[in-house]
Amino acid sequence: MGVHATEIDLQGNNLTDFIMPKAFFGASKYLMSLNLAWSNITSLRNRVFRGMLNLRNLTLAENRLRHLSPYIFQDLRSVEKISLAGNPLHELPSAIFRYQANLRELDLGYCSITWIPWHLFSGLWNLQTLDLRGNSIQSLALYTFGDLMSLHTLQLSHNRIRRLQSGVFKGLRNLQVLKLEEGPLEDIDYDVFRDTKHLVDLDLGDNRLTTLRVGTLLIPPLTHLRLDGNALRSVPHECTVQELVNLEFLNLRENPFMCDCSLFWLKEYERKLMRRWDDPTKPIPLVPGTCHAPAHLKGVVVTRWLDLDCLKRQHQKRAIHSCHRFWYW
Numbered sequence: 195m196g197v198h199a200t201e202i203d204l205q206g207n208n209l210t211d212f213i214m215p216k217a218f219f220g221a222s223k224y225l226m227s228l229n230l231a232w233s234n235i236t237s238l239r240n241r242v243f244r245g246m247l248n249l250r251n252l253t254l255a256e257n258r259l260r261h262l263s264p265y266i267f268q269d270l271r272s273v274e275k276i277s278l279a280g281n282p283l284h285e286l287p288s289a290i291f292r293y294q295a296n297l298r299e300l301d302l303g304y305c306s307i308t309w310i311p312w313h314l315f316s317g318l319w320n321l322q323t324l325d326l327r328g329n330s331i332q333s334l335a336l337y338t339f340g341d342l343m344s345l346h347t348l349q350l351s352h353n354r355i356r357r358l359q360s361g362v363f364k365g366l367r368n369l370q371v372l373k374l375e376e377g378p379l380e381d382i383d384y385d386v387f388r389d390t391k392h393l394v395d396l397d398l399g400d401n402r403l404t405t406l407r408v409g410t411l412l413i414p415p416l417t418h419l420r421l422d423g424n425a426l427r428s429v430p431h432e433c434t435v436q437e438l439v440n441l442e443f444l445n446l447r448e449n450p451f452m453c454d455c456s457l458f459w460l461k462e463y464e465r466k467l468m469r470r471w472d473d474p475t476k477p478i479p480l481v482p483g484t485c486h487a488p489a490h491l492k493g494v495v496v497t498r499w500l501d502l503d504c505l506k507r508q509h510q511k512r513a514i515h516s517c518h519r520f521w522y523w
Contacts, residue, residue: 198224205231205253215239218246227251231277235259243269255301256280268293277301279325288314297321303349304328312338325349327373332356340365347371351397357381364389375399375420384409391415399423399445406430412437420445422481427452429460441467445481451496453485458504464497 199221213235218225222245235257243249246269255277264287267273271293279301288311291297297318307329315321321342327349334355339345345366351373360383363369369390375397384407387393393413400423408430411419416438421429426449444467451457460482467479485491491499 200224201227201229203227203229204233205229207233209233209235211235211237213238213242215241215244217242219244222246223248225249229253230257231255233257238262238266240265241269243267245269246273247271249273251275253277254281259283262287262290264289267291270294272296275299278305279303280305282306284308286311286314289316291315292317294318295320299323301325302329306330308332310334310338312336315339316341318342320344322346326353328352330354334358334362336361337364339363343367345369347373349373351375351377353377355379357383358386359383360385360388362386366390367392369393371395373397375401375423378402380404382406382410386410387413394418394440396420414438415440417442419443421449422446422483423448425450427486428456430456441479442470443477443479446496447481447483449483450486451483452487453491453494453496453499454488455501455504455507457496458501458507461497 202218202221202225209230218228225246226248228249228251231253235254236259238259240263243266249270250273252270252273252275256279259278259281260283262283267290273294274296275298276294280303283305285307291314295317298320300321300323303325304327307326308331310331312335315338318341322344324342324345324347331353332355336359339348342365346368348366348369348371354377355374356378358379363386366389370392372390372393372395376399379398379401380403382403390413392415394415395418396413396416397420399420403421403424403426405426406429417440419441422445428451429446464480464482471479482496485494485496485499
């Protein structure tokens, strides 16, 4: 192996547990990228990455790793991207990333992870992208992401999370994209997004939400919101999406909506969104879904029915409506 190699690509081999502790020793000083994906690796010995002080990119995706030593990455002080995606790890040692202060991207997707130690990501102040999708995480401990002050994108879709409690996203002050689609999520505390003051893209689609507490979605910067495929019978008018002046896309389809006066405000809101829709290359700004009940409206688009009594009530509410007490920004 050339001692001045900066990139080594060994993906697609059958390495199993044959990587010796000093396998990369001759190239470690200069190595910047190491790809060991799809190599049938079953175990990694301590200090296998010894001396790789300049390594920036490590890919271990789609192997058969079930356990990792807490010290496996201790020499990787400059690494910026680590991928462990697709390994049956189930859980990770709580201090495994304690030396990776320069880490920018971490991919732990589809690793069968069932729980996350609350201090697993401690010290990762520069992390920008964290992928945890496709695992078996059932709950998130408070302050799990507390040190991730630079995080831009958090992927949590395809997990088993049922509830989002207050404080679970504390510290994510620069988060812009949060994906939580396709899971059993059924309960969200109204102030769970209190710390995500720069969130622009929120996907809660294909979960089991039956209701949203007033004030839950008061996220002023939000531009894209997906609530499709839930069990919502209504979307609260007061202090929810109508206050989101930056919203460019709202998806509400495939919910069993009860089309009564509580949903009538969506007609006017659709007009507001359509007036701001000045780029025909972008998706239509509102996907409203259809009525599930009452029976005579079943299948009708939720913004396409008319009730003069509802219209009168809407005008009366507008005169006294105030959201100030729900703002937490």
